[in-house]
Amino acid sequence: MLNLYTHPFxxxxxxxxxxxxxxxxxYGHAEAAALTALGLHALQHxxxxxxxxxxYDGRQFHVERHIGLVGDNFTKPSVIGRxxxxxxxxxxxxxxxxxxxxxxxxxxxxxxxxxxxxxAHNGNITNARTLQRDLQKRGSIFQSTxxxxxxxxxxxxxxxxxxxxxxxxxxxxxEGAYSLVALSEKKMxxxxxxxxxxxxxxxxxxxxxxxxxETCALDIIGARLVREVEPGEMxxxxxxxxxxxxxxxxxxxxxxxxxxxxFARPDSVIAGSSIYESRKRIGRELAREAPADADLIVPVxxxxxxxxxxxxxxxxxxxxxxxxxNHYVGRTFxxxxxxxxxxxxxLKHNANSAILKGKRVVLVDDSIVRGTTSLKIVEMVRDAGAxxxxxxxxxxxxxNPCFYGVDTPEKAKLLxxxxxxxxxxxxxxxxxxxxxxxxxLYRAVGEEGxxxxxxxxxxxxxxxxxxxxxxxxxxxxxxxxxxxxxxxx
Numbered sequence: 001m002l003n004l005y006t007h008p009f010x011x012x013x014x015x016x017x018x019x020x021x022x023x024x025x026x027y028g029h030a031e032a033a034a035l036t037a038l039g040l041h042a043l044q045h046x047x048x049x050x051x052x053x054x055x056y057d058g059r060q061f062h063v064e065r066h067i068g069l070v071g072d073n074f075t076k077p078s079v080i081g082r083x084x085x086x087x088x089x090x091x092x093x094x095x096x097x098x099x100x101x102x103x104x105x106x107x108x109x110x111x112x113x114x115x116x117x118x119x120a121h122n123g124n125i126t127n128a129r130t131l132q133r134d135l136q137k138r139g140s141i142f143q144s145t146x147x148x149x150x151x152x153x154x155x156x157x158x159x160x161x162x163x164x165x166x167x168x169x170x171x172x173x174x175e176g177a178y179s180l181v182a183l184s185e186k187k188m189x190x191x192x193x194x195x196x197x198x199x200x201x202x203x204x205x206x207x208x209x210x211x212x213x214e215t216c217a218l219d220i221i222g223a224r225l226v227r228e229v230e231p232g233e234m235x236x237x238x239x240x241x242x243x244x245x246x247x248x249x250x251x252x253x254x255x256x257x258x259x260x261x262x263f264a265r266p267d268s269v270i271a272g273s274s275i276y277e278s279r280k281r282i283g284r285e286l287a288r289e290a291p292a293d294a295d296l297i298v299p300v301x302x303x304x305x306x307x308x309x310x311x312x313x314x315x316x317x318x319x320x321x322x323x324x325x326n327h328y329v330g331r332t333f334x335x336x337x338x339x340x341x342x343x344x345x346x347l348k349h350n351a352n353s354a355i356l357k358g359k360r361v362v363l364v365d366d367s368i369v370r371g372t373t374s375l376k377i378v379e380m381v382r383d384a385g386a387x388x389x390x391x392x393x394x395x396x397x398x399x400n401p402c403f404y405g406v407d408t409p410e411k412a413k414l415l416x417x418x419x420x421x422x423x424x425x426x427x428x429x430x431x432x433x434x435x436x437x438x439x440x441l442y443r444a445v446g447e448e449g450x451x452x453x454x455x456x457x458x459x460x461x462x463x464x465x466x467x468x469x470x471x472x473x474x475x476x477x478x479x480x481x482x483x484x485x486x487x488x489x
Contacts, residue, residue: 020263020405021106021122022046022213023200025089025181027188027237029208033062033083036090037074039210039217044070045265046122046213047092050105054118056183057085061116065105087188089181089211091120094407104146107183112156114163119182121148122213123198123405126176127471151180163187164236168247175469177256177404177458179229181211188237195254195467196231197404197458199270202242209237214268228271231255254467256404257457260445261395262303262366263406273446276306281444282394282436283310283364290434291315292362292390296355298322300365300377307394308364317362322355322381345376357385363430367395369408371415374428382429391428393435396462397421403470404458438462 022043026032033055040051051073052065062083066073070092073079091106107120125131128147131154136142140153154170155163163184171178177197182189190211192200203210205223212218215225229235232248256263259270266276286307297319299308312319326348361381368374374391381389397416401408411417415424425433438459439449447456460466 020046020198020407021094021120022092022217023089023120023122023179023181023211024091024213024217025183025188025190025211026205027087027209028239029086029205032086032088032208034080035205035221036083036088037070037080038220039212040070040074040090040092042217042220042265043092043213046263047094050093050102051091052093052105052107052120053083053088053090054107054109054183055083055085055088056116056185061109061118061183063107063109063118065102065107067102067105087183089118089120089183089188091181103144106146106148107181108144108146108148108152110152110156112163114161115185117152117155117163117182117184119148119151119180121151121178121180122200123178123180123193124176124403125150125174125178126403126468126473127174128176129472130475131173150174164189164234164245167191168234168245172248175471177468179213186238189234190229190237191234192229192231194232194248194251195458197254197256197467199255199259199264200229202226202229202235209242211235211237214264214270216265216268219267225269252454254455254458256406257441257445257459258395258402258406258461261441266306278445279306279394280310280313282441283307283312284314285310285440285444286364286392286394286434286436287311287314289437289440290392292317292392292432294360294362294388294390296320296322296359297362297364298356298381300363301325301349303366304364304394307366311362311364311392320352320355322352322359322361322384323349323363323377324352325349345373345380349377349380351380351384353384356381359386360388360390361386362390362392364392364394366393367398368393368415368424368428369398370413371424371428378429388431389429390432391430391434393433395436395441396438396459397435398461400461400464402461403466403473404460404468406461408461 024036024039026035036053050067051070055062089107107118109118125147128150131150135153151170155166158166158169160166177193179192179198179200199213201212203218203223204226210223231253234245236243260278264275268275297308297312297317299305378389398414399417442450458467
C-alpha cells in the first residue's frame with residue numbers, strides 16, 4: 001500500500017527513497033514526554049512529515065500530534081507540559097499509507113472497554129485494505145487512511161479479554177512488516193513481526209524501560225542498550241518488570257538490508273554491527289568490484305559519505321568533499337513558481353568547483369531511484385569543471401518497489417527496472433556507471449554471500465523476491481509474490 005501522494009516541492013529528494021518511520025517509548029520515568037521528544041529528535045531521519053507523542057499520567061492519556069519536525073513542535077515547554085505522566089510513546093512519520101494530514105499522524109489512540117490504548121508502528125501492513133473492507137462490513141468506522149488504525153479495529157472487535165491476547169489475535173491476522181510500540185493504562189508493549197523486517201530495541205535508563213527504533217535514540221537520552229527485540233517477539237513492560245512472549249510461528253529472519261545501506265543513522269548499531277562501519281565496508285567492496293581510474297572520490301552527501309570513504313581507502317584515491325550540502329533546506333522550504341522550480345537540486349547541493357575543476361571524479365551514492373537527481377548532480381559536477389565523471393552506487397540496482405514501510409516509486413518509475421546499465425549510463429550522462437553486486441552487499445554486512453534458497457535479509461527492492469504475501473497488491477494485479485515464508489528449521 002504505497003502512498004502516491006506527491007509533495008509540491010520535495011527539496012529533500014523526490015528522486016530518492018523516502019524514509020519510513022521511527023518509534024520510541026519509555027515506561028517509568030518522571031520526564032517521559034521530554035525524553036520521548038529527544039528520542040524522536042534522534043530518529044528524525046526516519047520521518048520528517050509529522051510527529052506525535054501520547055503520555056499517561058495514571059488517570060488519563062494526553063495527546064500531542066503535529067505536522068512537521070519534532071524540533072518545530074515539541075521543544076516548547078507548554079507542549080511538553082501538556083504531556084503529563086511517567087509513561088509515553090512517540091512516532092515520527094513519513095507516509096507510506098495515507099496522505100500526510102493530521103488525522104493520519106501517529107500514535108493512534110482509542111478507548112476500549114478495558115481502557116485507553118495507543119499504538120504507533122514502523123512498517124507497512126500489506127493486507128490492510130483487505131482487512132479494512134472486512135471490518136467496515138462489520139460496522140467499523142475508520143477515522144484515518146493509515147494502515148495503523150487497522151490494528152486498533154482488530155483489537156476492538158476481538159472477543160478475547162486480556163489486552164495482550166487481543167493484540168496478539170490482531171497481529172496474527174496481519175501480513176507485512178511492523179515494529180510497534182503501544183501504551184495502555186498499565187503496560188507498554190513492543191513487538192516485531194515474525195521476520196523482523198524493521199528494527200526495534202530495548203533499553204534501560206536508570207530503571208526506566210525504553211523502546212526505540214535505533215540505538216541513536218538511546219544515546220541521546222543516555223540510556224543503555226539492553227538488547228534487540230527479537231523477530232516475532234512481544235515484550236510487555238509493567239511496573240513489575242518485563243515479560244517476553246513469542247506468540248507467532250517461528251520464521252527465518254529477513255531484516256531489511258537497506259537499513260545497512262541508507263535508512264539507519266550512521267552512528268546506530270544494529271545486530272552488534274556499526275552502521276557506519278558497514279557502509280565503509282560496502283564502499284570497499286564497491287571499489288574492489290568496480291574500480292575507476294580517477295583523481296578524486298566524491299560522495300553525494302550525506303548518504304554517500306561512509307561508502308565513499310571506504311571506496312577511497314580501498315582504491316587509494318583521495319576522498320574530497322566535492323559537493324557541499326545545505327543542511328538548512330527542509331521538505332517545505334518554499335512553494336516555488338515554475339520559473340525557479342528548475343533550481344531543484346542546487347537548493348540542497350552545490351558543487352565545490354575549486355576541488356572539482358580539471359579532475360576525474362568518482363561520485364559515490366547509496367542508490368539510484370528515478371535517476372533524475374543523479375542526472376542533475378552529474379550535470380552540476382561537469383559544470384564545475386570536472387574532466388570526467390564516473391558514478392558508483394553502493395547497492396545493487398533498485399528494480400522493485402518496497403511494500404514494507406518505505407515509500408518508493410512504482411516499478412515503472414524505477415530507472416533500473418526499465419533500463420540496462422548501459423542505458424542508465426547514457427541517461428545520467430556519466431563516463432561510467434557501476435552498482436555493487438547483491439553478493440558484494442551481503443559480504444559487506446558480514447555474510448559470505450546471498451543464500452539464493454533462503455536469503456538472510458529482505459532484499460526485495462533489488463531482487464523482487466518478497467518474503468510475505470502482498471494481498472492488497474495481488475488483488476490489484478500489481479505484483480506477484482515471488483517467495484513464501486520459510487519456517488526456521
